[in-house]
Amino acid sequence: MNIIKEKFKEGLSVVLPIAVLVLVLNFTIIPLEKALLIRFILGVILMLLGLPIFLLGVDIGVTQIGNLTGHTLARSNKFLFILLAGIIMGFIISLAEPGLHVLSGQVDFVSAGQISRTSILLTTALGIGILLAIAALRIVYNIALDKLLFILYGIIFILAIFASSEFLAISFDAAAATTGAMTVPFFLAIAAGIAAMKKDTQAAERDSFGLVGVTATGAVLAVLIMSILGKSSIDVAELEYTLPHTDSIIGPFIVQIPLVLKDVFLSILPILAIFLVFQKISFHLEKKAFRAILKGLIYTLIGLILLLVGVNAGFLDVGSIVGYELASMDNAPLLLIIGFIIGFLTILAEPSVHVLTHQIEDITSGSVRRVLVLAALTIGVGLSISLSMLRIIIPKIQFWHYIIPGYLLVLILTRFTPKLFVGIAFDAGTVASGLMATTFILSFAQGAAGAVEGANVLVDAFGIVAMVTLVPLLTVQVLGLIFKMKSRERSLEKYEGYEGL
Amino acid sequence: MKDMKDFELIVTVVDFGLGSKVIKTARESGISGGTIFLGTGTVDNRLLEILSLDHVRKEIAIMVTESSVAYEALDKLNEKFHFDKPNHGIAFIIPVSEVYGTRDSVSETIIKKDRGDENTMYKAIFTIVDRGKGENVMDAAKSAGAKGGTIINARGSGIHETEILFSMPIEPEKEVVMILAKNEIVDNISSAIREELKIDEPGMGIMFVLDVNKTYGLNE
Numbered sequence: 222m223n224i225i226k227e228k229f230k231e232g233l234s235v236v237l238p239i240a241v242l243v244l245v246l247n248f249t250i251i252p253l254e255k256a257l258l259i260r261f262i263l264g265v266i267l268m269l270l271g272l273p274i275f276l277l278g279v280d281i282g283v284t285q286i287g288n289l290t291g292h293t294l295a296r297s298n299k300f301l302f303i304l305l306a307g308i309i310m311g312f313i314i315s316l317a318e319p320g321l322h323v324l325s326g327q328v329d330f331v332s333a334g335q336i337s338r339t340s341i342l343l344t345t346a347l348g349i350g351i352l353l354a355i356a357a358l359r360i361v362y363n364i365a366l367d368k369l370l371f372i373l374y375g376i377i378f379i380l381a382i383f384a385s386s387e388f389l390a391i392s393f394d395a396a397a398a399t400t401g402a403m404t405v406p407f408f409l410a411i412a413a414g415i416a417a418m419k420k421d422t423q424a425a426e427r428d429s430f431g432l433v434g435v436t437a438t439g440a441v442l443a444v445l446i447m448s449i450l451g452k453s454s455i456d457v458a459e460l461e462y463t464l465p466h467t468d469s470i471i472g473p474f475i476v477q478i479p480l481v482l483k484d485v486f487l488s489i490l491p492i493l494a495i496f497l498v499f500q501k502i503s504f505h506l507e508k509k510a511f512r513a514i515l516k517g518l519i520y521t522l523i524g525l526i527l528l529l530v531g532v533n534a535g536f537l538d539v540g541s542i543v544g545y546e547l548a549s550m551d552n553a554p555l556l557l558i559i560g561f562i563i564g565f566l567t568i569l570a571e572p573s574v575h576v577l578t579h580q581i582e583d584i585t586s587g588s589v590r591r592v593l594v595l596a597a598l599t600i601g602v603g604l605s606i607s608l609s610m611l612r613i614i615i616p617k618i619q620f621w622h623y624i625i626p627g628y629l630l631v632l633i634l635t636r637f638t639p640k641l642f643v644g645i646a647f648d649a650g651t652v653a654s655g656l657m658a659t660t661f662i663l664s665f666a667q668g669a670a671g672a673v674e675g676a677n678v679l680v681d682a683f684g685i686v687a688m689v690t691l692v693p694l695l696t697v698q699v700l701g702l703i704f705k706m707k708s709r710e711r712s713l714e715k716y717e718g719y720e721g722l
Numbered sequence: 723m724k725d726m727k728d729f730e731l732i733v734t735v736v737d738f739g740l741g742s743k744v745i746k747t748a749r750e751s752g753i754s755g756g757t758i759f760l761g762t763g764t765v766d767n768r769l770l771e772i773l774s775l776d777h778v779r780k781e782i783a784i785m786v787t788e789s790s791v792a793y794e795a796l797d798k799l800n801e802k803f804h805f806d807k808p809n810h811g812i813a814f815i816i817p818v819s820e821v822y823g824t825r826d827s828v829s830e831t832i833i834k835k836d837r838g839d840e841n842t843m844y845k846a847i848f849t850i851v852d853r854g855k856g857e858n859v860m861d862a863a864k865s866a867g868a869k870g871g872t873i874i875n876a877r878g879s880g881i882h883e884t885e886i887l888f889s890m891p892i893e894p895e896k897e898v899v900m901i902l903a904k905n906e907i908v909d910n911i912s913s914a915i916r917e918e919l920k921i922d923e924p925g926m927g928i929m930f931v932l933d934v935n936k937t938y939g940l941n942e
Binding site for chain 1: 738739741758760765770773774775777778781854857858861877887888889890891892893894895
């Protein structure tokens with residue numbers, strides 16, 4: 222029972238902190254209604270059950286499929302095969318990502334139908350597909366990650382000059398929305414699968430990361446290009462913000478179940494399809510391994526359903542009410558501090574973050590401990606929420622004031638950071654903006670924006686996910702720099718270590 | 723002529739995250755250092771096997787040291803990590819015939835060769851096969867009476883195996899399977915693996931068996 226206990230412990234350490242925070246707030250400054258509190262606790266219990274099952278499923282199902290797919294791509298030894306397979310896989314997987322559907326609906330709404338739901342869905346998915354192929358080709362052709370990122374972000378900067386501020390925010394959100402709970406482990410494993418075959422161990426270590434980061438730029442590029450070509454602007458629709466209210470305890474859970482079921486099945490089907498097709502043409506797995514992977518997919522499915530129902534029915538309303546109440550208090554430092562703590566704790570509860578940190582430990586044979594990466598990430602996201610709260614309170618601060626200098630700094634850092642950490646940072650950034658960020662943090666920000674006069678719920682909320690993506694890029698790279706300096710100091714000591722075998 | 727010194731290789735297989743602690747504890751007993759790598763262990767549990775959850779992440783820590791230090795250190799390790807309790811990992815000692823590069827072995831040190839006559843009850847079977855086939859090795863071994871084993875991811879190539887895909891040199895991925903078994907059943911296990919995996923045909927992998935001097939944590 223060892224492994225189940227281990228995963229359950231992990232789930233506990235993930236969900237408990239944020240539950241405690243909400244309870245503490247409840248008994249001190251923001252008393253919640255009884256029904257809401259009970260729903261929150263039910264949500265926590267569902268997450269506690271769902272997270273371990275999900276993580277187990279990813280371990281024995283999704284990760285294995287991704288690894289094998291990576292192998293197959295590289296083994297083919299054909300440029301055209303990687304290109305086509307990459308585009309097709311990226312396209313269908315992102316089409317199935319629930320987050321992207323939500324986002325494209327929102328964009329359709331704010332652009333008053335100028336940009337239709339379908340067009341943004343298709344362009345983003347195509348962008349992801351093309352960049353997935355490029356990211357895979359980068360690994361097999363040994364093209365340096367920082368160079369590729371430099372080119373991609375260079376193009377993004379140029380496009381950003383022509384695009385409106387709202388679309389800049391939406392484009393980064395599209396990237397965050399497509400890298401969800403299913404796509405991240407799958408993409409990560411593809412990269413690891415290709416890189417693991419390399420003869421040069423250090424190159425294999427480095428190249429295992431960065432694929433998610435590169436792929437996500439596909440969404441940014443696609444949305445930016447579309448907004449410029451379509452010359453569309455956004456009539457900022459002033460939304461009346463209404464606080465969510467319901468007295469029912471069980472009701473919201475029952476409403477959520479069919480919605481979640483649809484989302485989860487939709488996102489797991491393409492991966493199952495890819496698995497079955499490749500099993501026929503390339504994997505030829507033994508029966509036992511084949512069954513284990515299928516079981517893994519079933520666990521992922523069950524885990525994800527529990528998780529999402531818990532989050533959507535139990536967490537969301539609490540998030541926005543806490544945000545609203547806090548912002549109404551007119552106490553800026555308090556809002557910034559609580560914002561930091563919430564960012565810090567929600568990232569701990571993010572399932573994809575745990576997938577990534579495990580991957581990092583596996584691939585570096587444990588020399589980059591996950592606690593360190595986790596610390597860099599949580600502090601980074603905490604900071605990004607504080608900064609976003611500041612932007613909501615002070616309307617003069619524009620979204621691009623953060624994002625342009627931020628990314629410039631990121632690109633400058635890539636020149637100095639060890640290559641391994643560049644890849645990890647870009648992956649971590651996209652991974653951080655997963656399930657929890659787009660639900661709990663987003664609703665917290667919406668609540669806060671709803672309470673502040675002059676803040677626009679929709680526009681201000683759009684940028685926050687992009688911020689969650691940006692700041693970890695900086696903190697993880699700084700971690701890399703520290704790591705580099707430390708290992709230089711230690712190199713003498715290390716030499717002695719080898720002496721003892 | 724200096725003293726005749728015997729050297730031993732201490733191998734411990736522990737839960738993920740404990741490897742560094744093992745080496746730290748070993749250092750207190752006078753071992754100068756060690757190497758850690760990752761592996762996958764199996765759990766002997768029917769229910770978990772049905773659920774396909776019978777795999778655990780493990781760390782393997784190996785250390786070379788003098789015999790006089792080795793046995794004492796292993797006792798200390800056992801006190802601290804309780805290998806003798808079920809699911810607390812295993813530890814064993816493999817006699818080493820030549821050692822270079824450690825602090826204790828100056829070039830004049832002559833190591834007594836032809837060892838393995840110590841009365842051992844166990845042997846360690848190592849099988850190196852292509853990635854993905856470790857599972858089959860484990861199944862074959864279990865059918866012949868083995869209790870479990872550890873799979874280690876590795877890479878390596880035979881004479882014809884290095885190739886270049888796109889612009890990256892590829893080394894085939896391998897799995898190393900380490901199985902500890904009582905002397906009486908070692909032959910059964912090794913022949914089961916040889917038969918099942920066709921080890922004797924070229925390019926199908928290699929297998930070797932080492933003597934083990936002392937073991938902790940094998941529950942019979």
